[in-house]
Amino acid sequence: MRKPLIAGNWKMNGSKASVTTLLEGVVGGMQDLSNVDVAVCVPFPYLEQSERMLKGSAVALGAQNLCTESGGAFTGEVSASMLLDFGCHVVICGHSERREYYGEDDAIVAAKIAQAVSAGLRPIFCVGETLEQRQQGETDAVIAGQVDGVIERIGIEIFRKVEIAYEPVWAIGTGMTATPEQAQDVHAFIRARIAALDPEIAAGIRILYGGSMKPGNASELLAQPDLDGGLIGGASLDATDFLAICRAGEQSVASAR
Numbered sequence: 001m002r003k004p005l006i007a008g009n010w011k012m013n014g015s016k017a018s019v020t021t022l023l024e025g026v027v028g029g030m031q032d033l034s035n036v037d038v039a040v041c042v043p044f045p046y047l048e049q050s051e052r053m054l055k056g057s058a059v060a061l062g063a064q065n066l067c068t069e070s071g072g073a074f075t076g077e078v079s080a081s082m083l084l085d086f087g088c089h090v091v092i093c094g095h096s097e098r099r100e101y102y103g104e105d106d107a108i109v110a111a112k113i114a115q116a117v118s119a120g121l122r123p124i125f126c127v128g129e130t131l132e133q134r135q136q137g138e139t140d141a142v143i144a145g146q147v148d149g150v151i152e153r154i155g156i157e158i159f160r161k162v163e164i165a166y167e168p169v170w171a172i173g174t175g176m177t178a179t180p181e182q183a184q185d186v187h188a189f190i191r192a193r194i195a196a197l198d199p200e201i202a203a204g205i206r207i208l209y210g211g212s213m214k215p216g217n218a219s220e221l222l223a224q225p226d227l228d229g230g231l232i233g234g235a236s237l238d239a240t241d242f243l244a245i246c247r248a249g250e251q252s253v254a255s256a257r
Ligand SMILES: O=C(CO)COP(=O)(O)O
Pocket: 009, 095, 167, 171, 172, 173, 174, 175, 210, 211, 212, 213, 231, 232, 233, 234, 235
């Protein structure tokens, strides 16, 4: 049984004051959550503050991006080892906003995943189709291309140390969530694609769903057999909402038993 992971992606939001309030709320509400892994992926400037505030708690710290290179003359970039130095455990790679606004292609995403894993971080590797691609019936082809585009470059073995997040671009920040059936179809497709190369890795890998996941829809999404957690944007900025989704993750384990 795969333990669910609920990860918050704060994106470019926050201030020192709001980080204090948010993390106090999240840490304070974690007591009875034991069957769910919880992480928050914070903007770089808040790593130090977050590391301090999360010390001794069950909430893992993460970042939203990293450099394709391990160090040196790369102005403005942040390396995997720097993230590790600030206590990070996870890092988001290939989010659709990075693909769309910063030109990240499969080669860049693969290089970032490889950097993360070699430093001992767990990448959350994001894939997802646009609305137009879905309407054209291209969802499976797009997802297959994104998954294969990474596997072909860095191999399947590395996927023992990777989380995947399926985030339909049309569902991100729009309030339009994939139905549980739509999400399950793509998750099962991703798992089958990996199983064709290595059934053991496919059985163990966590595939998170992201895209307008909220307290009101988390339970039915997480009840799907191939949904192993969530990557939460907007709702992770509110401790009460984020904790409610974490509880839905915890309960999805209890009800599957
Ligand atoms: O992009 C997302 C998480 O990475 C999802 O964002 P929302 O939950 O705000 O739709």
